[in-house]
Ligand SMILES: CSC[C@@H](O)[C@@H](O)C(=O)COP(=O)(O)O
C-alpha cells in the first residue's frame with residue numbers, strides 16, 4: 001500500500017515521466033486499435049513527441065504485437081530517425097525501431113504534431129485500392145468530418161492523398177514531406193498508402209487517436225456505400 005508522500009517507481013527526471021506517460025497512452029491505444037481490427041498481425045506503428053528541441057520521439061519497436069505492447073517495445077529516435085538514449089546520444093542498445101520510423105519523423109517535425117498513429121484497416125485498404133494513387137479522393141458532407149482538428153462544418157472538403165506503397169521508406173518519407181509543405185494543395189489531416197494503411201497525427205495522442213477513429217468511420221461509410229452500389233474496386 002502507498003501513501004500520498006510515498007513515491008514508488010516514479011522516474012526522477014521529468015523527461016522520463018513524460019516518456020512513461022506517452023508509452024502508457026500508446027500501449028492503451030494499441031490494445032484498443034487491435035480490438036477494433038485496425039492493428040492486427042503486428043501491423044501499425046505509433047509515436048509520441050517527448051521533446052521538441054532537440055526533437056525526440058518515442059516510437060514502437062519493429063514487429064511487435066500492437067495489442068500487447070510492453071514498455072520495452074518502444075524506442076527513442078531523434079530528428080533524423082536515429083535511435084538515441086535519454087541524453088539524445090545515438091545508441092544501439094534498444095530493439096530496432098519501426099521500419100516506418102522516417103514517416104513518423106517527417107510528421108513529428110511539424111510544430112503542432114505531438115503524436116503520429118498508423119493503422120491497417122480493411123476499409124482503408126479497400127479504398128486505397130479503389131481510388132487512383134495519383135489523385136487520391138475527397139470526403140465531404142459528413143458531420144463526422146468535424147472530428148478533425150479545426151473543421152467546423154460538415155461542408156468541409158477533406159482531401160485524402162494516396163501514396164503508392166513501397167519498401168523504400170526514405171523515398172516515401174520524402175514524398176510525404178513534399179506534400180505536407182506544398183502550399184498550393186489543401187492542408188490534410190492524414191493520408192493513405194496504397195494497399196497498406198492510414199497515417200494521421202494530432203497535437204497529442206488523444207487527438208491523433210480521435211483522427212484515426214474519424215477516418216476509419218468515414219472510410220467504412222464510403223466503402224460500404226460504394227460496395228452497396230456495386231462499385232467498390234470495380235474500376236474495369
Ligand atoms: C504485417 S507487417 C506490416 C509492416 O510491414 C508495416 O507496414 C507496419 O505497419 C508495421 O511495421 P513495424 O516495423 O512493426 O512498425
Ligand SMILES: [Zn+2]
Nearest residue numbers: 043044118197
Ligand atoms: Zn504499415
